[in-house]
Amino acid sequence: MAYFSPISSVAKDGEPLMIRSAGIKDAKEMLQLTKNVIKENDGLTLTESEFSMTTHDQAEKNYFVLHSPFHLLVICLRANKIVGIASFDPEQPIARMKHHGMLGLIVAKPYRSLGIGKQLMHAVINWARNHRDLEKLSLEVFTSNTPAVSLYESLGFTIVGHFHYHIKRSPYQYEDVYRMEYHVK
Template sequence: MGVIAPVKTLTKDNESIYIRAAQTSDGLQMQRLTEEVIKEEDGLIMTMDDFTMTVEQQAEKNGYFLQHPKAITLVAERNRQIIGILTIEPQFLMKTAHRGTLGLIVKKFFRSQGIGKALMIQAIRWAKIDGQYEKLELEVLENNLQAISLYKRLGFELEGVKLCGVKHDNTYENLHQMGLFLK
């Protein structure tokens, strides 16, 4: 199930944060943070036109992930405010069910302070202990060098590049596919 014991950690600035499983009651904060990060139009594939999840749908998804044996949503919380979200979602085909898809966002003000790393470490730990997955996968924009550097430090390897995988108005950007074997 998509649950971990809450973990206290410190940012690079020695601020306390908590990493924990998202609850249904987190729907509003998670929906607002996701909108905020998407509106930056930097580092994510999704646009505001693509994001249609309501607060109620986010809360429902959190509840589903708490019960699903192969899904998890973790949040990073500082002073009761959610500042980061990480999800691992399962593949639904039998031949790809050994892989989980990872997604990560962090509030702009808190980037480069170790929040993404703390979320990733807990997610990888959960995936290894739970044993549901043999591999975690993610996609990241080629110009998101900080994220790529973090993923590499955590053991993810570049597995492929989708040339012109993302279109911004009339320009294109490559999309890196990265993976981490857990076994």
């Protein structure tokens, strides 16, 4: 089981935050936040029609992650409402690749630019630093998402790849994607 000690902190606007592992009972609210972020059609690759996860599926995922030493799923609460989610999943479950994996992050639109994403990222980075096998965190981000790119660079992530025309939004509209990495050890 991956251990994550809850963190109490404060957003840039002075409001208290709690970052903790996602539990089974958080599934419904997590699912709604994910759907809301997908609807924005801004920074995630999934479209509404492709996202088919149910509350039951999310609860099962939360249960699995709570009992896996190699995965992490944390939420940020503000006034007892989930406003952000960060995740870590091994990229490949094989011995020669268990030293790295993919990080994911979403923050509800009204709570962006309050330092919530940065605090969630710090939580995952610190967890990874204390994990015996992890050496590298990776993520992918649209090159056009400059606030996210700036956040990741401020945390020490570096661009290691640039995928041109990687996401197709419409017949003649594409998004480029950066692959960014952070070495924890």
